[in-house]
Amino acid sequence: MPNTVTLSVARYRPEEESEPTFREYEVPFRKDWAVLDALNYIKDKLDGSLSFRWSCRMGVCGSCGMMVNGYPKLTCATFLADYLPGPIRVEPMRYFPVVRDLVVDISDFMRKLRKVKPWVVRQREKPLGEGEYLQTPEQLDRYRQFSMCINCTLCYAACPVYGLEPSFIGPAAIALAQRYNRDSRDEGAMDRMGILSEHDGMWQCTFVGECTKACPKHVDPAGAIQQYKLAGVAHWFRQLLPRAAK
Amino acid sequence: MNGPSQASYSRYHPKWYRRPVSVWWWLESWRFTKFVLRELTSVAVGFFALELLLEIRALGRGPEAYARFLARLGNPLLIVLNLLAFVFVLFHSITWFNLAPKAMQVRLRGRRVPDSAIAGANYAAWVVITAALAWMLLR
Numbered sequence: 001m002p003n004t005v006t007l008s009v010a011r012y013r014p015e016e017e018s019e020p021t022f023r024e025y026e027v028p029f030r031k032d033w034a035v036l037d038a039l040n041y042i043k044d045k046l047d048g049s050l051s052f053r054w055s056c057r058m059g060v061c062g063s064c065g066m067m068v069n070g071y072p073k074l075t076c077a078t079f080l081a082d083y084l085p086g087p088i089r090v091e092p093m094r095y096f097p098v099v100r101d102l103v104v105d106i107s108d109f110m111r112k113l114r115k116v117k118p119w120v121v122r123q124r125e126k127p128l129g130e131g132e133y134l135q136t137p138e139q140l141d142r143y144r145q146f147s148m149c150i151n152c153t154l155c156y157a158a159c160p161v162y163g164l165e166p167s168f169i170g171p172a173a174i175a176l177a178q179r180y181n182r183d184s185r186d187e188g189a190m191d192r193m194g195i196l197s198e199h200d201g202m203w204q205c206t207f208v209g210e211c212t213k214a215c216p217k218h219v220d221p222a223g224a225i226q227q228y229k230l231a232g233v234a235h236w237f238r239q240l241l242p243r244a245a246k
Numbered sequence: 247m248n249g250p251s252q253a254s255y256s257r258y259h260p261k262w263y264r265r266p267v268s269v270w271w272w273l274e275s276w277r278f279t280k281f282v283l284r285e286l287t288s289v290a291v292g293f294f295a296l297e298l299l300l301e302i303r304a305l306g307r308g309p310e311a312y313a314r315f316l317a318r319l320g321n322p323l324l325i326v327l328n329l330l331a332f333v334f335v336l337f338h339s340i341t342w343f344n345l346a347p348k349a350m351q352v353r354l355r356g357r358r359v360p361d362s363a364i365a366g367a368n369y370a371a372w373v374v375i376t377a378a379l380a381w382m383l384l385r
Contacts (some may be wrong), residue, residue: 012263014261014262014263018261018263019263020263020265070275094265095267097262097263098262098263098265099262105262160272160278163267163271164267164271206281206285207345208278208281209345210278212348213277220348222348223348223351226345226349227349227350229349
């Protein structure tokens, strides 16, 4: 086991330069350290000007997404020991505009997420007096996997379609739409169908499958999208039927 | 298009950097390359469909036309093309069957049918139909 490992970190200071550059930092190697620990060491001891996002450091908040050796990862869940002997290349998440160093702007994703109405939509709200919504474990199981999404946007960094066509609504937004569509309490499936049937909705997806590979919470957005495509086609056919047959 | 937020303090708004996406993005990793090859198998499928249509047309025009068609197929270039197309179509079928369980989540008696069962059912149907066709055509 070596004593140190080199991190090659992308730096971008908009007030000084017009393009990102790489700067090498030598950090101590500890076998239980994640890339995030190394970045915090750099910020504490080597270069306080390094900017990056992080929060929970345990893989549930989705803040610390970055490209590690060219692949989108949560840096709190990516261990230095797996990348020996190094150097380890750390860059900001792909396909998002870089604000500074390793910080990207994800407002595009936030906008798209709002468009799919990621909440339980009811035609009529159940008044409190009528009690809770009851849900069996089977009903929960239908959408549970998609509810695990932590909005880390690693799937967007992995999706080449999003890279080539930034107007694509993206894997996480569609997976979250499915999470609510399949929730027995929700009545908003038709609202979401309209938005996702547009040109930049689910049909932009060509089932590359990289989003599912990159997802740290095993949400399987690619599966969600293909299932939604089937539902979309079924809906389209049903619309062709005369009213009486529906 | 996603763009910078409409900040009224645009004079101090940081200059965002957008890394350009290379036209050779699909060569950056073997998984991307495999994906593009998978999409290109549609050309091989189209090639076979066209060949089938031409064969049916030759059949309809009588035995001499059909014999000429078969002779043209014997051309070494066409044999190589057909072999190549066959390899691509095999790749197409295998990737399709392996991906089918992602799109079709079947629930039986409240429990999800495992992916291997759905893919396996597709492969089994493929073998059965091929065997039936072979028996019909070769007996």
